[in-house]
Amino acid sequence: MVGASPDLRQQLSQTPPLWPRTAGRDSPIRGVILIGGDIDAIAGLLVLRERQAFTIYAPGRLLDILAANPVFGVLDPAVVRRVEVRPMEPVACGCGLTLTLLPMPGKVPLYLESRNDVGPEAEPTYAALLRSGGRGMIVAPACADITGEVLEQLRQADVVLFDGTLFTDDEMIVAGLGKKTGRRMGHVSISGPDGTLARLADIPARRILLHINNSNPILLRDSPERRAVEAAGFEVAYDGMEIRL
Amino acid sequence: MVGASPDLRQQLSQTPPLWPRTAGRDSPIRGVILIGGDIDAIAGLLVLRERQAFTIYAPGRLLDILAANPVFGVLDPAVVRRVEVRPMEPVACGCGLTLTLLPMPGKVPLYLESRNDVGPEAEPTYAALLRSGGRGMIVAPACADITGEVLEQLRQADVVLFDGTLFTDDEMIVAGLGKKTGRRMGHVSISGPDGTLARLADIPARRILLHINNSNPILLRDSPERRAVEAAGFEVAYDGMEIRL
Numbered sequence: 001m002v003g004a005s006p007d008l009r010q011q012l013s014q015t016p017p018l019w020p021r022t023a024g025r026d027s028p029i030r031g032v033i034l035i036g037g038d039i040d041a042i043a044g045l046l047v048l049r050e051r052q053a054f055t056i057y058a059p060g061r062l063l064d065i066l067a068a069n070p071v072f073g074v075l076d077p078a079v080v081r082r083v084e085v086r087p088m089e090p091v092a093c094g095c096g097l098t099l100t101l102l103p104m105p106g107k108v109p110l111y112l113e114s115r116n117d118v119g120p121e122a123e124p125t126y127a128a129l130l131r132s133g134g135r136g137m138i139v140a141p142a143c144a145d146i147t148g149e150v151l152e153q154l155r156q157a158d159v160v161l162f163d164g165t166l167f168t169d170d171e172m173i174v175a176g177l178g179k180k181t182g183r184r185m186g187h188v189s190i191s192g193p194d195g196t197l198a199r200l201a202d203i204p205a206r207r208i209l210l211h212i213n214n215s216n217p218i219l220l221r222d223s224p225e226r227r228a229v230e231a232a233g234f235e236v237a238y239d240g241m242e243i244r245l
Numbered sequence: 246m247v248g249a250s251p252d253l254r255q256q257l258s259q260t261p262p263l264w265p266r267t268a269g270r271d272s273p274i275r276g277v278i279l280i281g282g283d284i285d286a287i288a289g290l291l292v293l294r295e296r297q298a299f300t301i302y303a304p305g306r307l308l309d310i311l312a313a314n315p316v317f318g319v320l321d322p323a324v325v326r327r328v329e330v331r332p333m334e335p336v337a338c339g340c341g342l343t344l345t346l347l348p349m350p351g352k353v354p355l356y357l358e359s360r361n362d363v364g365p366e367a368e369p370t371y372a373a374l375l376r377s378g379g380r381g382m383i384v385a386p387a388c389a390d391i392t393g394e395v396l397e398q399l400r401q402a403d404v405v406l407f408d409g410t411l412f413t414d415d416e417m418i419v420a421g422l423g424k425k426t427g428r429r430m431g432h433v434s435i436s437g438p439d440g441t442l443a444r445l446a447d448i449p450a451r452r453i454l455l456h457i458n459n460s461n462p463i464l465l466r467d468s469p470e471r472r473a474v475e476a477a478g479f480e481v482a483y484d485g486m487e488i489r490l
Contacts (some may be wrong), residue, residue, distance in 0.1 A: 039291050043288065046291075068315055070313055071288070071316070
């Protein structure tokens with residue numbers, strides 16, 4: 001609720017909560033959709049372990065990663081369901097929401113990179129298409145290449161949350177933070193002729209950048225890069241952001 | 246640094262940092278001591294994965310838990326050393342610090358509890374004794390019983406951080422948060438004739454309660470339980486607390 005307008009706060013305070021508030025511990029989270037196997041995508045599950053019922057929706061490969069790590073056993077199978085989702089096959093996940101996993105261009109195959117440069121990453125990468133009441137939202141935190149096919153997918157959506165990892169492809173190298181370009185990490189950059197601002201200029205959706213690396217200057221409110229992004233009609237995601245479809 | 250006094254802040258701003266501040270990403274953490282296998286004791290390792298060099302000190306059983314979970318592979322062995330520590334055998338861990346693991350009374354064996362009631366927990370439980378410049382600090386976040394042997398150990402220390410999980414043994418049950426008493430979870434309570442306030446009344450150390458459950462009323466600054474704890478000469482740990490030996 002960080003950043004919620006006073007109007008929204010008032011509206012919510014008058015609306016009965018969507019979830020039961022009877023227990024001493026409770027969570028509004030009904031489901032978790034996994035679309036990547038990186039630590040930043042899966043480690044958060046470990047803080048949802050207080051015997052709260054919810055469902056994990058994920059492709060088989062990511063469920064295999066959870067199964068291969070006994071620590072995720074803290075999510076008791078009697079309380080937390082794990083549901084396999086196949087790409088392009090819509091799944092109803094309650095509350096009128098339908099989920100479809102969209103394959104996205106991913107990073108170059110692991111075997112082409114030296115073992116020391118990369119962590120365990122799931123391939124391929126997916127985006128999540130969520131539909132509710134005739135409207136659609138796509139969440140795509142990792143996309144290596146905005147192909148014609150990707151653009152076609154994004155045109156279906158009313159809201160697009162898109163890979164905002166890096167502003168420039170060599171950003172990590174220039175900052176001395178790593179040896180890899182963005183594309184090698186599986187992320188298209190925001191700037192440049194093949195970048196997100198240029199390629200997503202014409203899609204009709206509300207466009208929000210997320211999964212922003214801490215080297216990315218758009219995180220600074222007063223940076224020229226932030227101004228460029230906002231001038232191009234993109235928003236920058238923030239903790240506590242709330243999106244209504 | 247939350248809660249640091251203005252004096253301390255000024256002092257620190259005039260002191261050269263203890264760690265090199267040359268890299269774009271850096272961390273002051275030189276070592277991590279694991280004394281339990283619970284999620285809240287090990288999951289934090291996953292956020293220390295930005296190729297920062299440090300050493301993990303742990304008993305063999307806990308290193309086995311890390312090894313059995315491939316997600317901890319994000320801590321590249323070329324950068325993050327894992328050092329096995331045997332109970333009661335001091336280990337030098339740099340910066341003039343010596344670590345000794347002290348066995349502590351733990352929870353009742355897993356096989357005596359129904360599978361649904363417990364998560365994966367390591368046994369036995371340990372406390373960490375840290376010595377530096379002739380002074381000693383004991384960190385004991387889990388202790389099921391303050392035996393004479395435990396008291397003898399605690400008397401060695403100038404500072405003791407001790408299990409403050411629950412104020413009363415049936416706290417979780419009364420609050421409807423669980424079915425287990427504190428002792429069944431491996432935690433002595435703060436109150437009561439065998440509790441921490443009574444049993445640690447006479448040890449010479451500075452005494453700080455940590456590992457405080459969110460059902461514990463000492464977290465409320467204006468609660469009678471908080472006043473009782475402070476009146477008995479105990480402090481309540483908080484995020485960002487800094488302790489100088």
